[in-house]
Amino acid sequence: MSKIDWAAFPDVRGHFGPYGGRFVSETLMGALDELQAVYEQYLGDPDFMAELDHDLQQFVGRPSPLYHAERLSRELGGAQIYLKREDLNHTGAHKVNNTIGQALLAKRLGKTRIIAETGAGQHGVATATVAARLGLECVIYMGEEDTRRQTPNVYRMRLLGAEVVAVKSGTRTLKDALNEAMRDWVTNVDDTFYIIGTVAGPHPYPAMVRDFQAVIGREAREQHLKMTGRLPDALVACVGGGSNAIGLFHPFLADESVQMIGVEAGGEGVATGRHSAPLCAGQPGVLHGNRTYLMEDENGQIIGTHSVSAGLDYPGVGPEHAWLKDLGRARYVSVTDDEALAGFHRLTRTEGIIPALETSHAVAHVLELAPQMRPDQSIVMNLSGRGDKDLNTVAEREGITL
Amino acid sequence: MSRIEQRFAELREQNRAALIPYVTAGDPEPAATVPLMHALVAAGADLIELGVPFSDPMADGPVIQKACERALRFGTGLRDVLAMVAEFRKTDSQTPVVLMGYLNPVERMGYEAFVSSARVAGLDGLLTVDLPPEESEDVVGLLESAGIDPIFLVAPTTSEARVEHVARAARGFVYYVSLKGVTGSQSLDTSALAARLEGLRQHTGLPLGVGFGIRDARTAAQVAAVADAVVVGSAIVRLAEDHDGDADGFARAAAAVVREMRDAMDSARSTGVAASV
Numbered sequence: 001m002s003k004i005d006w007a008a009f010p011d012v013r014g015h016f017g018p019y020g021g022r023f024v025s026e027t028l029m030g031a032l033d034e035l036q037a038v039y040e041q042y043l044g045d046p047d048f049m050a051e052l053d054h055d056l057q058q059f060v061g062r063p064s065p066l067y068h069a070e071r072l073s074r075e076l077g078g079a080q081i082y083l084k085r086e087d088l089n090h091t092g093a094h095k096v097n098n099t100i101g102q103a104l105l106a107k108r109l110g111k112t113r114i115i116a117e118t119g120a121g122q123h124g125v126a127t128a129t130v131a132a133r134l135g136l137e138c139v140i141y142m143g144e145e146d147t148r149r150q151t152p153n154v155y156r157m158r159l160l161g162a163e164v165v166a167v168k169s170g171t172r173t174l175k176d177a178l179n180e181a182m183r184d185w186v187t188n189v190d191d192t193f194y195i196i197g198t199v200a201g202p203h204p205y206p207a208m209v210r211d212f213q214a215v216i217g218r219e220a221r222e223q224h225l226k227m228t229g230r231l232p233d234a235l236v237a238c239v240g241g242g243s244n245a246i247g248l249f250h251p252f253l254a255d256e257s258v259q260m261i262g263v264e265a266g267g268e269g270v271a272t273g274r275h276s277a278p279l280c281a282g283q284p285g286v287l288h289g290n291r292t293y294l295m296e297d298e299n300g301q302i303i304g305t306h307s308v309s310a311g312l313d314y315p316g317v318g319p320e321h322a323w324l325k326d327l328g329r330a331r332y333v334s335v336t337d338d339e340a341l342a343g344f345h346r347l348t349r350t351e352g353i354i355p356a357l358e359t360s361h362a363v364a365h366v367l368e369l370a371p372q373m374r375p376d377q378s379i380v381m382n383l384s385g386r387g388d389k390d391l392n393t394v395a396e397r398e399g400i401t402l
Numbered sequence: 403m404s405r406i407e408q409r410f411a412e413l414r415e416q417n418r419a420a421l422i423p424y425v426t427a428g429d430p431e432p433a434a435t436v437p438l439m440h441a442l443v444a445a446g447a448d449l450i451e452l453g454v455p456f457s458d459p460m461a462d463g464p465v466i467q468k469a470c471e472r473a474l475r476f477g478t479g480l481r482d483v484l485a486m487v488a489e490f491r492k493t494d495s496q497t498p499v500v501l502m503g504y505l506n507p508v509e510r511m512g513y514e515a516f517v518s519s520a521r522v523a524g525l526d527g528l529l530t531v532d533l534p535p536e537e538s539e540d541v542v543g544l545l546e547s548a549g550i551d552p553i554f555l556v557a558p559t560t561s562e563a564r565v566e567h568v569a570r571a572a573r574g575f576v577y578y579v580s581l582k583g584v585t586g587s588q589s590l591d592t593s594a595l596a597a598r599l600e601g602l603r604q605h606t607g608l609p610l611g612v613g614f615g616i617r618d619a620r621t622a623a624q625v626a627a628v629a630d631a632v633v634v635g636s637a638i639v640r641l642a643e644d645h646d647g648d649a650d651g652f653a654r655a656a657a658a659v660v661r662e663m664r665d666a667m668d669s670a671r672s673t674g675v676a677a678s679v
């Protein structure tokens with residue numbers, strides 16, 4: 001495995017081994033070629049990169065801290081736990097790293113209208129935010145079910161000037177929002193830029209979103225080296241589509257001593273079938289423009305997913321994760337709704353940080369992993385977002401009326 | 403000569419354009435599909451496009467989305483659809499049948515298993531809307547060895563260079579998507595169509611079918627004047643919704659629409675109404 005030149009993937013047609021690629025209707029092929037060309041052009045362009053860095057510093061607030069969670073580490077009695085504080089970014093999650101980048105590309109392409117899908121609403125908010133800042137028209141597609149469980153974010157998007165469309169087809173969650181955004185894009189492809197919120201979709205999205213999110217891992221690597229003089233032993237991140245996880249993992253891929261663990265949503269338990277854990281319990285197939293692990297039935301129909309966190313409630317996963325799983329370079333585990341809730345409370349009470357429910361899945365795994373490691377070892381966990389948006393969901397589950 | 407080539411050759415002789423109705427298999431119920439296919443043929447259909455229901459029909463508008471949902475209530479899967487093709491073939495050995503759908507059900511079944519069952523069933527073509535030629539090498543090789551035509555799309559946004567590429571991979575006919583949008587959209591621009599088809603003929607000798615946005619006999623006739631085939635989907639599938647579960651009523655209404663389009667198309671060709679396009 002040490003022979004793999006990680007920077008050479010995906011290949012020119014967007015493949016990570018058998019995964020990835022570009023499976024879309026013909027109408028979009030030209031737009032994807034165009035997007036790939038500008039993305040490749042500007043990624044090597046010093047002016048573009050300077051503008052991106054400027055925005056990440058001045059608008060997002062980067063670099064985000066790498067916080068040593070000393071009290072939690074002590075309580076667990078194992079590895080030292082470091083939290084990469086993406087929750088401190090403007091808009092409260094890692095999502096904005098990507099929307100800033102894609103919006104700059106949209107501007108370069110002269111597009112006047114932005115569309116996006118969203119699950120938890122974090123990507124929708126991050127998209128509506130950059131659209132407001134650049135004065136672009138913005139339409140956000142969100143499953144009707146998710147508009148109900150993430151009402152504060154729906155209101156935030158509307159305040160920012162975005163039109164929020166509640167999608168009523170299929171299972172009325174993230175996958176259906178993505179279908180609807182694709183239908184919009186195919187209809188308005190001339191003036192519209194589709195900002196996909198995770199490392200899924202057709203090439204070049206998985207590579208492009210990864211490259212915009214890799215700032216997380218680059219900073220974390222440097223910060224950890226500076227703080228401890230060594231590399232971390234393990235990286236932990238939650239996986240919905242996989243953008244916060246790949247953002248953390250990617251700059252460490254060549255560091256063989258560093259273990260990587262992605263945490264999927266186990267919902268009511270993988271054995272119940274009510275979960276969102278395609279890497280743990282799915283199989284390869286094609287959806288939303290790429291080949292990857294999916295949750296599907298024996299006829300190849302995509303099946304309904306379940307997770308307490310809207311942002312993980314997705315039947316697919318980014319193709320690079322599918323490949324890393326098969327290669328054994330990263331490991332994927334699942335955490336149930338109840339375990340995630342326990343993680344949510346534990347981090348809140350122990351460190352004074354309220355994590356998003358998505359992030360709480362990573363926390364739950366760290367609670368299990370850290371005690372199995374030695375105090376001279378360390379874990380970097382991606383604290384992908386803050387929990388304000390989830391207060392209603394948590395309260396409701398616990399029988400509290402706000 | 404494949405059944406599709408054969409059919410287009412006959413139609414060319416007669417100076418007629420092919421009429422290709424699309425219906426979603428299993429809508430409004432699985433038992434209705436084969437009788438419906440025969441009814442469409444009796445009403446003047448030259449080929450049948452049979453939709454494979456999919457849970458996430460990204461390229462389809464609301465009419466076909468709902469048809470998929472109705473069919474999926476019965477669990478209509480790809481194997482069931484192939485069984486319908488086989489059943490249809492028992493009494494119709496002439497009319498080509500093309501499956502239209504999304505790649506994942508085919509992936510799940512496995513390319514080899516699909517192709518061998520499809521050959522036995524008497525399938526003639528496969529059109530997977532989310533499979534561009536770039537990703538299709540494996541399946542195209544298998545399809546060709548079984549005598550099944552891979553059908554590909556060309557869109558208004560397809561560049562000249564890509565047209566060349568698509569034309570090389572395509573067999574049977576080339577399907578021109580007449581507008582930017584999903585199925586069932588309303589804005590087919592027939593005037594731009596003639597010029598575009600003329601351009602495509604520089605790159606391929608295959609018949610050119612036109613679909614997406616053909617809503618009534620008038621549009622069908624206009625398109626028939628310049629294209630080799632007219633594909634009609636939502637305008638027919640919509641009738642299933644109107645007849646809410648009444649399969650016979652749906653079949654009668656669908657046959658009436660096909661017959662009306664057939665007549666309008668044939669008279670457009672024979673009287674040269676092409677001038678109005």
Ligand SMILES: Cc1ncc(COP(=O)(O)O)c(C=O)c1O
Nearest residue numbers: 122240241242243244311384385
């Ligand atoms: C805070 C947070 N973390 C994680 C995710 C999951 O997405 P991804 O796996 O792409 O990081 C989301 C998605 O909405 C989110 O809001």
